[in-house]
Amino acid sequence: MLKLCFFICLIYWVKSDDEKKCPEFTDLNIGNALSGTELQVQLLLYTRENQDCSERLIEHNVTASKYLNTTKKIVFVIHGFRPTGSPPAWLGDMKNLLLASEDINLIIVDWNRGATTVNYLTAVENCRKVAEILKNYIDQMLVHGASLDSMYMIGVSLGAHIAGFVGQKYNGKVGRITGLDPAGPSFTHEPPERRLDHTDAQFVDIIHSDTDALGFKRPLGTIDFYPNGGMDQPGCPKTLFGGIEYFKCDHQRSVFLFLSSLKRKCDIITYPCESYLDYKRGKCVDCDAFQPMSCPVLxxxxxxxxxxxxxxxxxxxxxxxxxxxxxxxxxxxxxxxxxxxxxxxxxxxxxxxxxxxxxxxxxxxxxxxxxxxxxxxxxxxxxxxxxxxxxxxxxxxxxxxxxxxxxxxxxxxxxxxxxxxxxxx
CATH class of the missing domain: 2.60.60.20 (PLAT/LH2 domain)
Structure with missing residues (x-):
């Protein structure tokens, strides 16, 4: 009898401990990518009240959330293609810097199951499905006091186009979309309704950092930034000997530049210019007769x-x-x-x-x-x-x-x- 009681008590203790565990971003591996993954989406909510422990939003009962405050700004962060299955390396910094800069609802959109695959076209096909799922969540938020004006979507690579698809569903009334090197492959020759476009939100800003490979070359936003001409970022490998970094370094630089812009002590000066060639020829560095504030930091x-x-x-x-x-x-x-x-x-x-x-x-x-x-x-x-x-x-x-x-x-x-x-x- 004593042994049976101990066994039951032990099971109960393990279950209680598991229930208290914080939901985390899906962590997969190259094996999952090779076998392929079925699309699953989870929304992880962080606020200043639960900055170190996310709350998973319930798809058909968003209002059951303990921390979601629909009177505050709602920021969605949407990742892109994940050929290795691991969580994005920048995710923790993104969360911490966004919450430090403003008192918001921060929602990490985890579609790693669906983005983790060696078949890029499968991930592309899943983008519209993710957008449809997001609309279901957002519709519930709108019913309970949220405003499209105060919604902000930050999309990385394929995630930028997902944000655009969501914006299209609301006729461009979403407050803002930031596209961090929107994906080029499978989207470059598509019409505006089949990719991110400046009409998808009231304000769309884009950072292009890999226009000669994985990114989108042409302007997509209300305003488009092309750091270092939008390609061949400083410090990134120039040859295949750089390994995996050769393929992803330029593409990821848009994310790290965005993160730098969130840091109070890091001012990134930009120069309005007709082309990168004109900039290199010294035609766009005078800042209106050398007045420092005429060159935009933001x-x-x-x-x-x-x-x-x-x-x-x-x-x-x-x-x-x-x-x-x-x-x-x-x-x-x-x-x-x-x-x-x-x-x-x-x-x-x-x-x-x-x-x-x-x-x-x-x-x-x-x-x-x-x-x-x-x-x-x-x-x-x-x-x-x-x-x-x-x-x-x-x-x-x-x-x-x-x-x-x-x-x-x-x-x-x-x-x-x-x-x-x-x-x-």
């Missing part, structure tokens, strides 16, 4: 939404300046295409700054058709809305009922969009 993007009531269609450009309470003013550096303004139709314009202002006291707008002849036109605006895409939790700023005279800068004090419409001054 582009801070805002979405400007405008509704006009002109009876006639107007087509032109909007230049934006923002000013803080100390009087510091910065001007948009992104050259957008001409926008067509139609009566009562809301248009969205992406505008970016190479510095950021946390508290905006004034906004200045200038409308221009860039026409050298003819009368000055007016743009009659019913509503203007300015929203930070890098920091979607900030208050959106609005202004109502004002007129922009062509080539005449108008400066005004905005009001939070949550407040009732007030009188203009």
């Amino acid at each position: 582009v801070y993007n805002y979405l400007l939404a405008i509704t006009t009531w002109n009876k006639n269609i107007r087509r032109g450009f909007i230049k934006v300046k923002i000013t803080d309470f100390a009087g510091n003013t910065i001007e948009s550096k992104m050259n957008s295409e001409a926008t067509t303004f139609q009566q009562y139709k809301r248009v969205k314009i992406l505008t970016g700054f190479y510095q950021d202002i946390e508290k905006i006291s004034k906004i200045s707008l200038t409308f221009s058709t860039k026409s050298l002849i003819g009368p000055k036109h007016k743009l009659r605006i019913l509503q203007m809305n300015l929203k930070s895409l890098n920091n979607p939790e900030r208050l959106q700023l609005c202004r109502y009922d004002f007129v922009l005279v062509e080539n005449v800068e108008l400066t005004f004090k905005p009001i939070p969009c949550s407040e009732r419409r007030g009188a203009t001054t």
Whole structure:
């Protein structure tokens, strides 16, 4: 009797210990890759409350989560092809740096079963399936208070295209997608709906680091970065004698550059340029007469939404300046295409700054058709809305009922969009 009791107690103790174990990213090996794996997806949630022990989200009952807070920003990290089956080497740093930089819901999308295979085409086929599964989770989050505006997807290689497929399912209303060297093979010649595209989110930024091999060469995002021309990264092996690093080093560099950008003491300066050849010829290093802040360390993007009531269609450009309470003013550096303004139709314009202002006291707008002849036109605006895409939790700023005279800068004090419409001054 005593032996039986001991055996039962031992079984119970082992089971209790196992239940308390933290869910982990699926760890496979080359044997799994050779035999192939069936697609399985698990979502591992980390927050500042459970930074060292993930919580596995339940597919059909997301709200059972203890830590998920749908009022906060939700960040998804999606890995790519895993020919050896091991967890990504960068995963721990990604988790720690993202949680250190912001109080968010961080969700690691683990589709290692499905990405681990020697047959790359099998992993490619699984991408849309992963996107469909993610949509099931996100739909539940939206029902319980989450916002597409505050969703941010970071995709690596194939994971970048998965993020794009998810964005397509929500008609590009997801707040932001970052593509870290989006995969080129099987996607290079595909149309926008069959790969990541700049229309898949409100803001899409891309780092291209291996455009001559595993990455995607052409621009895909709202803004595209090509470190060192997008290929042959410093420190990476140049020959096959470098072993496995020869194949993956350039491709992975996009991830490590992104991680570096999350570190407060690591500023990566970029230079706006028509081509890498022009940069190497010294045509893009002056930074507007050597003013340091004119070379972007990071582009801070805002979405400007405008509704006009002109009876006639107007087509032109909007230049934006923002000013803080100390009087510091910065001007948009992104050259957008001409926008067509139609009566009562809301248009969205992406505008970016190479510095950021946390508290905006004034906004200045200038409308221009860039026409050298003819009368000055007016743009009659019913509503203007300015929203930070890098920091979607900030208050959106609005202004109502004002007129922009062509080539005449108008400066005004905005009001939070949550407040009732007030009188203009």
